[in-house]
Each structure stands twice: as structure tokens, then as C-alpha cells.
Amino acid sequence: xxxxxxxxxxxxxxxxxxxxxxxxxxxxxxxxxxxxxxxxxxxxxxxxxxxxxxxxxxxxxxxxxxxxxxxxxxxxxxxxxxxxxxxxxxxxxxxxxxxxxxxxxxxxxxxxxxxxxxxxxxxxxxxxxxxxxxxxxxxxxxxxxxxxxxxxxxxxxxxxxxxxxxxxxxxxxxxxxxxxxxxxxxxxxxxxxxxxxxxxxxxxxxxxxxxxxxxxxxxxxxxxxxxxxxxxxxxxxxxxxxxxxxxxxxxxxxxxxxxxxxxxxxxxxxxxxxxxxxxxxxxxxxxxxxxxxxxxxxxxxxxxxxxxxxxxxxxxxxxxxxxxxxxxxxxxxxxxxxxxxxxxxxxxxxxxxxxxxxxxxxxxxxxxxxxxxxxxxxxxxxxxxxxxxxxxxxxxxxxxxxxxxxxxxxxxxxxxxxxxxxxxxxxxxxxxxxxxxxxxxxxxxxxxxxxxxxxxxxxxxxxxxxxxxxxxxxxxxxxxxxxxxxxxxxxxxxxxxxxxxxxxxxxxxxxxxxxxxxxxxxxxxxxxxxxxxxxxxxxxxxxxxxxxxxxxxxxxxxxxxxxxxxxxxxxxxxxxxxxxxxxxxxxxxxxxxxxxxx
Amino acid sequence: xxxxxxxxxxxxxxxxxxxxxxxxxxxxxxxxxxxxxxxxxxxxxxxxxxxxxxxxxxxxxxxxxxxxxxxxxxxxxxxxxxxxxxxxxxxxxxxxxxxxxxxxxxxxxxxxxxxxxxxxxxxxxxxxxxxxxxxxxxxxxxxxxxxxxxxxxxxxxxxxxxxxxxxxxxxxxxxxxxxxxxxxxxxxxxxxxxxxxxxxxxxxxxxxxxxxxxxxxxxxxxxxxxxxxxxxxxxxxxxxxxxxxxxxxxxxxxxxxxxxxxxxxxxxxxxxxxxxxxxxxxxxxxxxxxx
Numbered sequence: 105x106x107x108x109x110x111x112x113x114x115x116x117x118x119x120x121x122x123x124x125x126x127x128x129x130x131x132x133x134x135x136x137x138x139x140x141x142x143x144x145x146x147x148x149x150x151x152x153x154x155x156x157x158x159x160x161x162x163x164x165x166x167x168x169x170x171x172x173x174x175x176x177x178x179x180x181x182x183x184x185x186x187x188x189x190x191x192x193x194x195x196x197x198x199x200x201x202x203x204x205x206x207x208x209x210x211x212x213x214x215x216x217x218x219x220x221x222x223x224x225x226x227x228x229x230x231x232x233x234x235x236x237x238x239x240x241x242x243x244x245x246x247x248x249x250x251x252x253x254x255x256x257x258x259x260x261x262x263x264x265x266x267x268x269x270x271x272x273x274x275x276x277x278x279x280x281x282x283x284x285x286x287x288x289x290x291x292x293x294x295x296x297x298x299x300x301x302x303x304x305x306x307x308x309x310x311x312x313x314x315x316x317x318x319x320x321x322x323x324x325x326x327x328x329x330x331x332x333x334x335x336x337x338x339x340x341x342x343x344x345x346x347x348x349x350x351x352x353x354x355x356x357x358x359x360x361x362x363x364x365x366x367x368x369x370x371x372x373x374x375x376x377x378x379x380x381x382x383x384x385x386x387x388x389x390x391x392x393x394x395x396x397x398x399x400x401x402x403x404x405x406x407x408x409x410x411x412x413x414x415x416x417x418x419x420x421x422x423x424x425x426x427x428x429x430x431x432x433x434x435x436x437x438x439x440x441x442x443x444x445x446x447x448x449x450x451x452x453x454x455x456x457x458x459x460x461x462x463x464x465x466x467x468x469x470x471x472x473x474x475x476x477x478x479x480x481x482x483x484x485x486x487x488x489x490x491x492x493x494x495x496x497x498x499x500x501x502x503x504x505x506x507x508x509x510x511x512x513x514x515x516x517x518x519x520x521x522x523x524x525x526x527x528x529x530x531x532x533x534x535x536x537x538x539x540x541x542x543x544x545x546x547x548x549x550x551x552x553x554x555x556x557x558x559x560x561x562x563x564x565x566x567x568x569x570x571x572x573x574x575x576x577x578x579x580x581x582x583x584x585x586x587x588x589x590x591x592x593x594x595x596x597x598x599x600x601x602x603x604x605x606x607x608x609x610x611x612x613x614x615x616x617x618x619x620x621x622x623x624x625x626x627x628x629x630x631x632x633x634x635x636x637x638x639x640x641x642x643x644x645x646x647x648x649x650x651x652x653x654x655x656x657x658x659x660x661x662x663x664x665x666x667x668x669x670x671x672x673x674x675x676x677x678x679x680x681x682x683x684x685x686x687x688x689x690x691x692x693x694x695x696x697x698x699x700x701x702x
Numbered sequence: 703x704x705x706x707x708x709x710x711x712x713x714x715x716x717x718x719x720x721x722x723x724x725x726x727x728x729x730x731x732x733x734x735x736x737x738x739x740x741x742x743x744x745x746x747x748x749x750x751x752x753x754x755x756x757x758x759x760x761x762x763x764x765x766x767x768x769x770x771x772x773x774x775x776x777x778x779x780x781x782x783x784x785x786x787x788x789x790x791x792x793x794x795x796x797x798x799x800x801x802x803x804x805x806x807x808x809x810x811x812x813x814x815x816x817x818x819x820x821x822x823x824x825x826x827x828x829x830x831x832x833x834x835x836x837x838x839x840x841x842x843x844x845x846x847x848x849x850x851x852x853x854x855x856x857x858x859x860x861x862x863x864x865x866x867x868x869x870x871x872x873x874x875x876x877x878x879x880x881x882x883x884x885x886x887x888x889x890x891x892x893x894x895x896x897x898x899x900x901x902x903x904x905x906x907x908x909x910x911x912x913x914x915x916x917x918x919x920x921x922x923x924x925x926x927x928x929x930x931x932x933x934x935x936x937x938x939x940x941x942x943x944x945x946x947x948x949x950x951x952x953x954x955x956x957x958x959x960x961x962x963x964x965x966x967x968x969x970x971x972x973x974x975x976x977x978x979x980x981x982x983x984x985x986x987x988x989x990x991x992x993x
Contacts, residue, residue, distance in 0.1 A: 157793035161802070206978035213794045214977070216739070217928045221970035224925070232963035293792050345806065352799065381814050388806030395800050396787075530792070 112360050113274065120266040124259055133262060137330055139370035140265040141323045146350040146362035147272045148319025153348065154357030155285055156312035157292030158212045162203075162219025163347040165226040166317045168339035170196050170324020172230060175243045175334055185249050185256075189325040196321025197314050204313035209306040215313070223344060230336040242335025249329045265326060269363070272319060275554045277359045279315070282553035282560065283546045283567075288312055289357075290529050290540045297527035300489060301607055302515035302544045311550075320347075345387060353394050355401030364402055420535065420584040425572030432605060432639045441502050441518065441610035441642050442467045443488070448497035450483050457483040459666040460497065465611065465659075470633060470643045472653040472674075475663035476686055481646050482524065484663065485615050489521045490514040501611060516544055520609030522600040524616045524646075530589030534580055534599055537588050538571035541606030545570070574602040578632065594625045601632065611642045618649040630655050654678070662686065704836025709954040711839045715912070717950020718846035719745075722905035723927025724934065724942035725853055726898030731936045732874035733894040736785050736797045738777065740805025741902055742924015743812075748773045748903030749910035749919055750812060753821045762825070766907045773903020774896045780804060781895035786888065812917035820919075825911035846908050847947055853901055854943045866893055929973040935986020945984060 127133045145163060152158050173192040177183040183191070199222070207218045230237045237243065249256040249264070256264065279285050290298040291305045299305055328334050346369055354365025376383045398405050443465040450458040458480045465471040475481050486492045488499050490511030498507040506514050515521075520541075529537050546567055552560040575581045578598040583591060588599060597617055604612055614633070618626050626649060633656045637643055647653055653660060654674045661671040664686040670677050677683055723741060730737040738744075748769045755765035784804055788796030827842025861867035872880040873890045881887045906920065913919060926949065934945030949969065957965040982988050 153795065157795055159795055159798050203974065206974055206981070210977060210981045213737075213798070214932060216798055217925065217932065218970075218974060218977075220925055221929060221966075221973060225967050225970050228963035228966045232961065232967075342806075345802065348799070356795075382810070384813070385807050385810040388803045388810065391799060391803035392784075392807070395796065395803065399796070 109277065109359060113270075113277075116270060116273065116360070116363070120270060124262050130258065133258060134330070135370065135374075137262055137265055138327075139367055140262075140269045141326050141330065142347070142350065142370055143269045143363045143366040144265075144272050144323040144326070145320050145347050146354070146366040147269070147276045148316045148323075149347055150351045150356060150358075150362040151276055151279060151288070152312045152316040153351045154355075154361075155280060155288035155292070156309055158208065158309060158312065159216045159348065160219040160313065160316055161216050161341070161344045161348065162221070162223040163316065163320050164339040164341065164343035165219070165223030166196050166199070166320035167324045167327070167343070167347075168223075168226050168230065168334075168336070169199060170321030171328040171334050171339070172226075172237055172243070172324075173321070174325025175246050175328040176236060178247055178329070179243060179245060184251055184253065185325065185329050186251050188329075189322050192325040193318045193322040196324070197318040200314040200317030201310060203317075204310040205306065208309035208313070212309070215309075220341065220344070223339075223341060227336050227339065238335075240336060242333060242338075243328075244333050246328050246332045246334070248332065261330070268322070268326070273359065273363060276315075278554050278556045280357075280359070282556075282564070283543055283548070284308070284311065284550065284553050286532075286536060286540050287543060289532060289536075293529040293531055294527045296491070297523070297529065297603075298540070299491075299511040300515055300521050300523075300527075301541050301603070302512050303540070304512045342384060342387065345391070349387065349391050349394070351401075352391070353401055355403030355405070355407075358401065358403035358407060361401050361403035416585050418585050419582040420572050420575070422572065422576035422581045424569060425574075425576055425581075426566070426569045428573045428577030428605070429639060431570045431573055432608060432636075432641060443499065443501050443519070443611050443642065443644065445484075445488060445499035446497055448484070448487060448499060449495045450480075450487055450492055451495045456666055458487065458494075461663065461666065461668050463661050463668065463671065465642050465644050468637065468640055468642055469658040470637045470645060470656050472645045472647060472657035472660045473663065474647060474650075474653060474660060479663040479686075480666040481663055482615070483666075485521065485613060485644075485646055488514075489519060489613060515607060518608075518610035519613060520604040520607045520611070521613035522597070522604050522615055522617060524619065526593075526596045526600055528588040528591075528596055528599060528603075531587055533585050534588055534591065535568070535571055535575065535584040537599055538574050538603050538606045539567055541574075541603035542567045542570055542608075544607060571602075571606060574606050577605070577635075578602040579628075594621050597621065597625075597629075598632075601636075605636070605641075609641060611644060612636060613644045613646075615646050616648065617645070618647055618652050626652055705958065707835045708837035708839075709958050710951055711834065711837055712843060713951030713954035714847040714947055715839070715843035715950070716846075716909075716953065717947035718848075718850040719905045719909050719923050719946075720927050720930045720949055721847070721850040721943040721946025722853060722901050722908075723923055724930040724946045725850070725857065725939060726901045727928055727931040728936055728939050728942050729857070729870075729894045729898045729901075731931075733870055733877075734781075734785065734789065734891045736789060736794065737801075737928075738780055738785065738895065738898070739798055739801040740780065740808065740924075741898065741927065742920035742922075743805045743808045744773045744776055744899050744902030744920065745906035745909070745923055746809070746812060746915070746917060746920035747776055748906030749823065749915035750816065750821070750906075750917070751903075752907045752910060753823050753915045756823070769907055770900055770903040773906070774900040777895040777897075777899025777902070778892050780899075781892050785895070786891070789891075809917055809921075816917050818917070820914035820916035822914050823907075823910040828911045840912065842908070842911050846905075849904070849908060850943055850946065853904075854939055857897075857939055866890070870894060926969065929970060931983075933973055933976045933983055935980075935983025937987050938983070938985040941983060941985025 123136055149163055152160055170192040173195045174188040177188040177191055203218055203222055207214045231240055249261040287303045287308045291308050295305050350365035350369050351362045355361025376386055379386055400408055445463045447460045447462055448458055449460055473481055487494050490509055494507055500506055504517055546563050548560040548563055575584055578601055580598055618629055630652055657674050660674050660677040662669050662683050669682045670680045726741055727737050751769035751772055752766045755768050784800035785797045825842055828840045831838040831840050861871050869885045869890050873887055877887050930946040930949050931942045934941035953965050953969055956968045
């Protein structure tokens, strides 16, 4: 695959160089330049749609915003094209944050609506603010493309656009294979799991939208200079749909798909003209057909077919990896981690799911939390991992107060968890799932990711090797390149453990890890928990399986009706009459007495 | 004084339309956690078909009724072909794009059919205007917010006193559990989309006499209906209706005192600000993330 990408970029470079040589006239070259501008938009939009799974229907608005900003700067303040374009990109990016942040933290779906609305706002501002935008007549007399005072010839401008598109495509590709791209894919597939691994879902989505906004703003200025005239009616909702269609048709999430899509949809109108009034209908129909017949788009379908023909080897060699023990072992002199919860109360409306529950996981121990169904175990787990807010009470890890923090913040402070109903990133490979877990161990920034600096590559390589080591730790190295959703259930549970470990937790929270496992698998799990504890990681185990608990737990805490009714060593808890009552009901004498008095 | 009354009354009229559209979004979202992005076109279908049925010789009441029924049918068909195939998938890209695609197609057919003209729909509601505190309004306009309120209370009655209504609430609460209790979730979802379609088409029939029916008449109300659902809280039926009426009134005031372009700018900015301060909308309740 990696070689194919390189070949792809070479081919793109060759095409970009060859086209101006082959073009017969100005009109052909101009149309191709329009394609380059659309390509830049599509490449940026792909980060949002392909990687993050969000939809923007306001790209035309951002494109217009960039166009107007650039045109106004150039005509009124005498900026050259490059500085106009940069300012336009920054302005568009700023509006990107403004639109995305409040929206995506609620529901991704809302983004589509907010972006449509934004498109309308831009259009109305452009019409209304006549002194600045020229109203409905628009802005004419935009200077011809110039850089630092030098006028660019048609071919030079072409060259500039070609270079920008090429670089944008390369940067988007680099982003995709970096920690940022992985986080985007993870958030789109399971927001819950991503947050539990310390990924800030809102931040990641905002970043993706900003990427789409910045490229649209940049392309807008280029368009203004190419056209030398802009007006409000150039930027319509249909254009937003067309930009989106470029990404979907070419292949969302693929590196070259958006460029291919932009190419097709730049030239298609030339053919669609014969449909005259039916042109708009044709766009709708095309979108519908792609969604049903080829949801992966052209490049996505090709890649899928190729994978079928020549599947990548499923296994990786464990010798490539860093031993999990080395990744996980904590400094033996350092304090082992302690989780303390004090008087945690959680109420859902009138229901008190957790009532003044206090619990202490001693440093380095395996602590089991048990209780009948409905006792409040899941509520407890979801509260201390930040998914529910406690109504009262507090909890801390190694003295750091956690109550009130968001789930990704708690994860970053060293609390990792698995899920009762597994929450994997289904379409990522087994190895990539674990690499998402390692996310917080990667320190490189956005610039390093876009440029693929040596430091970034080094860290990525280390992340990969650590992930392989962790796969070997749970004996999954033979499935490394398989998509996680194809794993059998028992292996999915193990993958979740490896992924949680990759975050290098101080405390590992296992939420019913034995549910649905076979006897042999439970034995393996028991051994795995011992190995994890031996590395100095404290474990909080929520489980029903009594034998497993008796075998591995140092302390057992029992919850019933939201209250802690016992907390001691397994042997003591086992004989506690209150525990027996909670599990088996009242003792026989009581039951007899109850029957005797109807 | 009379201007203020005028703005309030006309605002309530257009607000009633937004409320009806938003109510549809609320109903669809509750049962399917998905909506029809072409819902605005349901409005247009209702308005235009009423005009065409009337032109075909049907009596006005029958033409309107038939147009509304077709709107409901549109909801069902769209749910079946464009929403259901994508419900099991991650994310919302699938149904969002398919419903948008169908919306584009329907709208472009309507444009070709009407050749871009706006067509009047006669109604006894606009025969003469009445004076209230110096403001002139058509009875038709006064009827719209009343219909929106009736729809809201009707929905409540339906949800509390009928089997299908209770099933809708069950599905909204937990689809998987509802399905285990023997509720046919697909049927409930289809019913919800039909109901939303009926309300949308009814809004179209109601507003057509006032604004004239055209192929694009549903675009803005559809978008604003969703904005209103976001502001009011998409999980709350009374919330979206109240927000819809308030949004309409606010619009008229901004339009009257500033300009019609400012109307859209202010309106949508209010939506974004509301999201920032009240992520669940003014009356919406937080959906607990099930882990």
C-alpha cells in the first residue's frame, strides 16, 4: 500500500506537469486550473467527511468567505495574492472554530445544518454589506495573480496552483497516517472508546472542520484571482453539494479520491449541459447512485478490490515489537497508584443508582467489585471513568481530584478501561486499535504530522512497536492486520485489554471482562490479569464470575442497591452473611417464616 | 403599537410553520435518531400538490387533504429507501446524503414542472384581512400557530393514549429494548416519518395561500425548522413548538427594524449561540450516553 501511495503521488506530479504542455488553448488550461482549485477544497473536505465522518454543506460559504476576504484585501489594501490567500485561510479557519466547536460537542448531525446556515449568512452579508462587498454586483477589477509585486503569467499561476494542490494532498495524506488522523477515524467509529482512551472528541472534530475551512478559504482567494470577478450568486448551496459529492464519488478517506472526484465534477458539467434543466436532478441522482452502488467511492472501491485480490499478511512478527513488560512497567520505586472514591452518589431522576459508595483500590492490588444485577456496578465504573457526573461525592487517583473532569481528561491522568459490550474501532485494524490507545504517548505536534518530520516518524515507529508488543502480550499478533470487527468475540475482549494497556494506565478498569468467554478463555484471562498486576498496574475488576474473582482478587467489594455492603479479602467476603443474602435472598428460616404467615 | 402587534401576529404565523416543521424533526429524531434532510421539500410537496389538485378540479378541502396525505406517503417512502438502509451504520453520513440527494431530485422536478413560477393557492382564509389593535392579518395567518399548538397537544395525546404512541415513546427511550418487547421498531420508525411528513405537508398547505406555492418554498422553512429544533431542544416537543413561535416573532422584528438579510444573520447566529450556551437546546434533555 505504501508503495502504491508513492506511485500515486508520482503519477499526480507527472499529470500536473504534463497537462499545460498538452493543453491546446487558454480555455482548456483555465478549466484545468478550476479543477486544481476544486481539488484543494475537496482534499480539505475529505479530512472532515472521510476521516471524521462529519458532513459540511457549507463549503461554498467558506469558499465565498475566502474569496471575498482575498478580493477585498487585494482591491482595497493592495495585498498581493499570497498574503491575501494566507489571511483568507486564517479568517476561514477562525470561522471554522466558531462554527464547529459549539456544534460538534453536541451532535455531529448538527454540523450539516449549522454549515448550511452559515452559507446563507455569508451570502446575505455579501449582498447586504454593499460598501465592502459591492452588494449583488460583487467585486470586479480584482488584479491578476501576483506574488510580491510580480505579475504571474497564466502558466506561472498554473504552476503555483499545481504545487499547492500537490502539497495539500501530501499534507492531508500525512495527517491521515499520523496520530491526528487515527484519532479522527477512532472518534468517527466509537466516540465512547476514543474518549476513554484520552482522545478529546470535540477537539478532534473541530480540528477536522478547521482543516476543511482553511483549504476552502485558501481556494476561495485563488478562485477570486483566477476569475478576477466575484459576486454572491457564484457561491450556491448546489456548489456545497458538488464539493461534497467530489469527496464521496472519488472515495472518502482515500488519498487521491477527492482529487479524482474534483476532476470528474469539474468536467462533468461540460457534458451535463445537454441535460439543461435536468442538470441539478442529475447531481442528486448521481449522489444517490454513488451512495447505493459505490459507497466507498471510486478509489475506495479500487482499494477494496485490491485488498481482496492480494490481502496483506494477517500476522506481524512479535519480534518486531517492544516487550509489553518494558512498555508497561512502572518504576518500582515510584508510588503505585491508588484510587479513592468517597461517598459517591449518582442519581438518575428519582432513582439513586449509587448511594454514598466509598471504595479504595490500594496501590498495586487487584480489586474486584461485585454485586447482583442492578447493584450499581456499571454506574460506578461509568462515573469514575467520567461518563456520568456524580451527584455528590468525589474520587481521586494518587491525590488528583477527578470528580467533574471529562472522560478524556480522566483517561489522560492514568485511568484506562474496557467495556462490558466491547467498543472497538471496527474498521481499523487490530494493530491500529492498539495504536489509538498509545495516542497519549505520542508527543509530536500538528506541524510535525503534516511534514512527517523525522521525530514524528521515530515516535510513530516506536508506537507501532509498542503496539505489536502489546498484541503479543495478549497473544493477538497473528491477527494484527485484520479489521477489528472481524475478530471473534473472545479475541475482541483481549484486544480491548491490549488497547487499554497501550494508554499505559496507572489503574486498569476491566468491566466484566469474562462475560461471554469460554472456560479456557477465562483461565487465560485470569493469568493475564495476574501478569498485568505483576507489572505494577492496579486493577479494578468488575465481574460476576466468582471463581475468577476468588482466584485473582486481593480485595473484594460488594455493592447492593447502590451501597457498599462489604469490602475485604475474598475469603472473608465469601462468608459474609449480608453478601450471601444479597445474592441468594434471605436465609431459609426467614423464608419459611414468611411462608407460614401469608 | 400597531406595528408591534403586526410583527407579533405575522411572526406567530410564520413561527407556526417553523414549529410544525420542527415538530416533524423532533418526531423523526426521537424514533430513529435520524431525520429527513429533505423535510423542507415535504412542505413544498404539500403546497404545490394542493394547487395542482385544485386545478385538476377537486374541491379545495379535498385537494388539501390529498396533498397532505401524499406528504405523509413521501415520508414513508423516503424512510424506507433512503434512511433505513443506513440506520445500522456508524455515523450519519449515509442517510444524510441520501435524503439530501432525494431532496435535490424532488426539488428539481418541481422546478421543471412549475418552470420556476410561484403559484397562488386560493383559500377562504385570505379572502379578507381582519384588524386587531390596528394590525391587519389574514385569518389564515392566525390559524397557523393554532394548528401548531393543536399538533403539539395531539401528539401528546397520541403518545399517551394509543398503542402506537406508547410504542413511539418506548422506541425513543430504547429501541433495542422496545424491539425485545415485541415492538416492530421499523414500523414505528416508518409511522414517525409518515407523521412528520403529514405535519410538514400540512404546514405547506397552510402557508401556500400566504406566500404562494413554489418549488423552493420549503428550503428556508426546512432549514429554519431544524434550527428551531436545535434551539428548542430536539428531544422536547413543547420545546420546539415554543422555540418555533418565538423564532418567527423574533424574525419579524429583526426584519422590520433592520432588514431581511439581517433576519437570516441574526436568526442563525442565535442558533449557534444557543448551542454554545445550552448544548441540548433550551428545553431538551441530555441524552445519557449509554456505555
